[in-house]
Amino acid sequence: MPDTGAMQIAPLPAPVRPDPVRDRWTDRMRLAIAEAALATATGDVPVGALVLGPDGTVIGRGHNEREAIGDPTAHAEMVAIRQAAEKVGEWRLGGCTLVVTLEPCTMCAGAIVLSRLDRVVYGALDEKAGATGSLFDVVRDRRLNHRPEVIPGVLAEECAEQLRAFFDTQR
Numbered sequence: 605m606p607d608t609g610a611m612q613i614a615p616l617p618a619p620v621r622p623d624p625v626r627d628r629w630t631d632r633m634r635l636a637i638a639e640a641a642l643a644t645a646t647g648d649v650p651v652g653a654l655v656l657g658p659d660g661t662v663i664g665r666g667h668n669e670r671e672a673i674g675d676p677t678a679h680a681e682m683v684a685i686r687q688a689a690e691k692v693g694e695w696r697l698g699g700c701t702l703v704v705t706l707e708p709c710t711m712c713a714g715a716i717v718l719s720r721l722d723r724v725v726y727g728a729l730d731e732k733a734g735a736t737g738s739l740f741d742v743v744r745d746r747r748l749n750h751r752p753e754v755i756p757g758v759l760a761e762e763c764a765e766q767l768r769a770f771f772d773t774q775r
């Protein structure tokens with residue numbers, strides 16, 4: 605995640621309705637958006653993430669808490685992945701899905717590959733730092749031996765608006 609003000613949040617073009625690929629994730633994305641909202645209490649950029657187990661239940665959740673705990677790696681995805689691994693009892697998260705409001709950065713994309721998540725579902729695109737299709741595409745790099753499915757742009761506009769509203773208050 606880039607510093608405040610450096611972010612370029614680009615929503616995807618308005619999705620076609622109905623959109624069977626994305627529509628099945630909108631309820632979960634709303635949960636991730638609610639999780640993201642918790643970040644602003646500590647002045648953190650509102651990004652929220654969930655890890656869903658193979659049966660779809662939430663086994664990890666997190667919001668960006670970089671400012672809250674002074675940890676540069678405390679991105680929402682990292683927090684949610686750590687919690688999920690703890691719950692599952694091991695580092696492999698095969699069969700699981702990560703849902704996150706903003707396109708993962710290089711660090712988080714790396715963690716997604718290393719944890720062997722099956723799928724990444726994200727909202728807004730991050731054209732300046734995104735590593736899941738925008739600036740880089742770490743998770744679908746054919747040189748890596750694990751490539752999760754990627755579903756971008758779920759509730760992209762709502763996710764982008766949440767970020768924009770936050771940055772507006774920071775000016």
Ligand SMILES: [Zn+2]
Pocket residue numbers: 605679681708709710711712713
């Ligand atoms: Zn990240």
